[in-house]
Amino acid sequence: MTLTEMQGYAFFFLTVLLVVILYGYILHLYRSEKKGEQDYEKYGKMALDDELHDRPVEANPKDKNDKKEN
Amino acid sequence: MQSSAALEYDYSVAKLYMWTAVIFGIVGMTIGVLIASQLAFPELNYLMGEYGTFSRLRPLHTNVIIYGFTISGIMASFYYSAQRVLKVSLAELPFINALAKFQFLAYLVAATFLVISLAMGITASKEYAQMEWPLDILIVVYWVIWGINMFAMIGARREKALYISMWYYIACFLGVAMLYLFNNMEVPTYFFSGGLGHWYHSVSMYAGTNDALVQWWWGHNAVAFVFTVPIIAMIYYFLPKESGQAVYSYKLSLLSFWGLMFVYLWAGGHHLLWSTVPDWMQTMGSVFSVVLILPSWGSAINMLLTMKGEWNQLTENPLIKFMVLASTFYMLSTLEGPIQAVKSVNAIAHFTDWIPGHVHDGVLGWVAFMVFAALMHMAPRAFKREIYSKSLLEAQFWIQTTGVVLYFTSMWIAGITQGMMWRAVDEYGNLMYSFIDTVSVLHPYYTIRAIGGLLYLIGVLMFAYNFFMTATAGRKLEQEPQFRSPMA
Amino acid sequence: MFHWLEKNPFLFAVGVFVVIAFAGLVEILPSFTNAARPIKGLKPYTVLELAGKEVYKKDNCIACHSQLIRPFKAETDRYGKYSLSGEYAYDRPFLWGSKRTGPDLHRVGNYRTPDWHANHMWDPKSVVPASIMPAYKHQFKNLADLETAYAEAVTVKKVFNTPYGDDIQPSKAAFEKYYKEKALPEALKIAKAMKNKDVLAMVQQGKIPEIVALIAYLEHLK
Structure with missing residues (x-):
């Protein structure tokens, strides 16, 4: 097998793989929202409520100060 | 609660970059107008001796706009909005804050040397990667510091999820890092020749066709990761914030992100159509350029739909005008680019003025408009003053829009005219025009383009005045505005 | 997931x-x-030509001139045989350019003479009356940087095995010998063909102005 052929196969399968992952991701986005596991649209609020004292959309558990504040 | 009540976002680094964006904007676009005029009126080449010719000034124009104006705009936006979407103040991270200021210092040093070296003609000659190796190293250091700061801020965040703008900033960081490193691989000649010649001279690691491939992999993706990715990061923050409307579809923004990341890198081959690069790569370049319409329009439509039900803001708020027009121009140029990447169109368009025309509806209409809107949105918050003049902003908007339209329409006509004349043959199959015929015919279009550029520059000067007055003489604000920027 | x-x-x-x-x-x-494979018979640039390539880069001819002839009849009629990948094997960096404000130069050595180039660089309008190209008179005064070009030849010979002869060695003495024995005679030939007295006098004094190196480079483009 020549280098060009290998390049061709590598390209083809990797592209298929990435396409599958991308479609899987689309499916995941819409399905998890339908099932009620996850609400993606709430993340849009991050740009709007961005004052330091605004309540985070999802608090980072690593942050210790946060527990005191809430 | 008490501790964070006193805590505020720290805009000191953002402010530094805001000023450099204004200054580099004026410098870069003044040179741009000069070189555009030189093409229409060649006598203008002799204003500064050997340092004033079109050829010497052109890289200065592109580099000052890319690395001066745009990067400043991006960094100002980053150091402003990253704090906010992560809900972490730089005041809480004194070391990172200091490092960011050091980064700014490195930026100034690099920019100064870049301008001097390009004026002197010290260049590696690859477009948008002209810097010789010592400057390359400085730029790598600069970029690494940015990465450290970015990830340190992310590490300290209060908000667990990363907002879509942060995704784009991270992608900008990684993309530019990878591409820049590979494209600038060069061997310093001084050290391999036992100390002969200039110490800063180097020779590219790649030769000929390989060099071209790597260069346009970068060249195109400098457009991707400097002129597109971080600008999308900016609009995803500033448009919702200024309008008070959340992004129309957050899911669509995530999808477009991954689509863009995957597809963009393949498109570089379209700069090398009909060249000596292997055919399949050229075809890949073409195909992926066309596919690229999808994720690009995904982002742009998402932005326009964000304004749904709030279109009245378009007439009331000039900043919204700038941003909506920016996303419209983004749609225009991401449609135009793929058209030019179709092989048969490229056969006519390549090497002609249609290409600079395309670049400029992207940079003038999309990048610069977004940067202006971002700077003006940040100004009242950073300086705690009202925007100095709304009517000035309105006037700027219309003058610059006219300028952009003159620019790209004249270049479309010029490009297609020249492309067709180059290939025109008479009934016996002989070429109909000598090369100089195809140059002389462009004079009116070059003149119109220079006028368009001049209008745009006037707009920039109005903006600079407005910005300066906002920072120094705007009415003082008691409280940071929440959404719409207050203006007099 | x-x-x-x-x-x-x-x-x-x-x-x-x-x-x-x-x-x-x-x-x-x-x-x-x-x-990366060179075509048969391709010769690496001489040091004088390399110095000329540096002038080409320095005055950034690439802003307006391409070096890539595409495989169309209109292009091969105008500029000559279309470009092959192997012809660029010694081009570091590549200088294809991206814009043709002026014509392509990949085979300019086939149809222009040193004399023409000299007139053109001194005053483009003297040979092409409608030209919008600026004059590059400073190239007749500034000296070409042969030493850096020599350093480049040494480097590519060492690092990339570019086939240079034994006269390319990493030492100052070797450079000075090369300059006197190889570069100057080569420059003198160009200077004579240029028909410019001042330039000829300079080369005869052992000084090589940029224009001579640049023309040597342009003559190599065939």
Whole structure:
């Protein structure tokens, strides 16, 4: 097998793989929202409520100060 | 609660970059107008001796706009909005804050040397990667510091999820890092020749066709990761914030992100159509350029739909005008680019003025408009003053829009005219025009383009005045505005 | 399944990197060996020509001139045989350009003379009355940087095995010998063909102005 052929196969399968992952991701986005596991649209609020004292959309558990504040 | 009540976002680094964006904007676009005029009126080449010719000034124009104006705009936006979407103040991270200021210092040093070296003609000659190796190293250091700061801020965040703008900033960081490193691989000649010649001279690691491939992999993706990715990061923050409307579809923004990341890198081959690069790569370049319409329009439509039900803001708020027009121009140029990447169109368009025309509806209409809107949105918050003049902003908007339209329409006509004349043959199959015929015919279009550029520059000067007055003489604000920027 | 990606900045960064590096890995790296092979009979640039290439870079001719003839009849009629990959094997960096404000130069050595170039660079309008190209008179005064060009030849010989002879050695003495024995006679030939008295006098005094090096380079483009 020549280098060009290998390049061709590598390209083809990797592209298929990435396409599958991308479609899987689309499916995941819409399905998890339908099932009620996850609400993606709430993340849009991050740009709007961005004052330091605004309540985070999802608090980072690593942050210790946060527990005191809430 | 008490501790964070006193805590505020720290805009000191953002402010530094805001000023450099204004200054580099004026410098870069003044040179741009000069070189555009030189093409229409060649006598203008002799204003500064050997340092004033079109050829010497052109890289200065592109580099000052890319690395001066745009990067400043991006960094100002980053150091402003990253704090906010992560809900972490730089005041809480004194070391990172200091490092960011050091980064700014490195930026100034690099920019100064870049301008001097390009004026002197010290260049590696690859477009948008002209810097010789010592400057390359400085730029790598600069970029690494940015990465450290970015990830340190992310590490300290209060908000667990990363907002879509942060995704784009991270992608900008990684993309530019990878591409820049590979494209600038060069061997310093001084050290391999036992100390002969200039110490800063180097020779590219790649030769000929390989060099071209790597260069346009970068060249195109400098457009991707400097002129597109971080600008999308900016609009995803500033448009919702200024309008008070959340992004129309957050899911669509995530999808477009991954689509863009995957597809963009393949498109570089379209700069090398009909060249000596292997055919399949050229075809890949073409195909992926066309596919690229999808994720690009995904982002742009998402932005326009964000304004749904709030279109009245378009007439009331000039900043919204700038941003909506920016996303419209983004749609225009991401449609135009793929058209030019179709092989048969490229056969006519390549090497002609249609290409600079395309670049400029992207940079003038999309990048610069977004940067202006971002700077003006940040100004009242950073300086705690009202925007100095709304009517000035309105006037700027219309003058610059006219300028952009003159620019790209004249270049479309010029490009297609020249492309067709180059290939025109008479009934016996002989070429109909000598090369100089195809140059002389462009004079009116070059003149119109220079006028368009001049209008745009006037707009920039109005903006600079407005910005300066906002920072120094705007009415003082008691409280940071929440959404719409207050203006007099 | 994907939710971790949106929360973990490190894994996210890795994901982005894989996706953006993919094109480069598949597209660019594997073809390197093929594209780098020179065509038969291709000679590396002489040191004088390399110095000329530096002038070409310094005054940034690439802003307006391409060096790539595409395989169309209109182009081959106008400029000559279309370009082949192997012809660029010694071009570091490549100088294809991206804009033709002026004509292509890949085979300019076939149809222009040193005399024509000299007039053109001194005053473009003297040979092409409608030209919008600026004059490059400073090239007749500034000296070409042969030493740096020599250093470049030494470097590419060492690092990339570019086939240079034994006269290219990493030492100052070797350079000075080369300058006197090879570069000056080569420059003198160009200067005589240029029919410019001042330039000829300079070369006879042992000084090589930029214009001579540049014309040597342009003459190499065939």
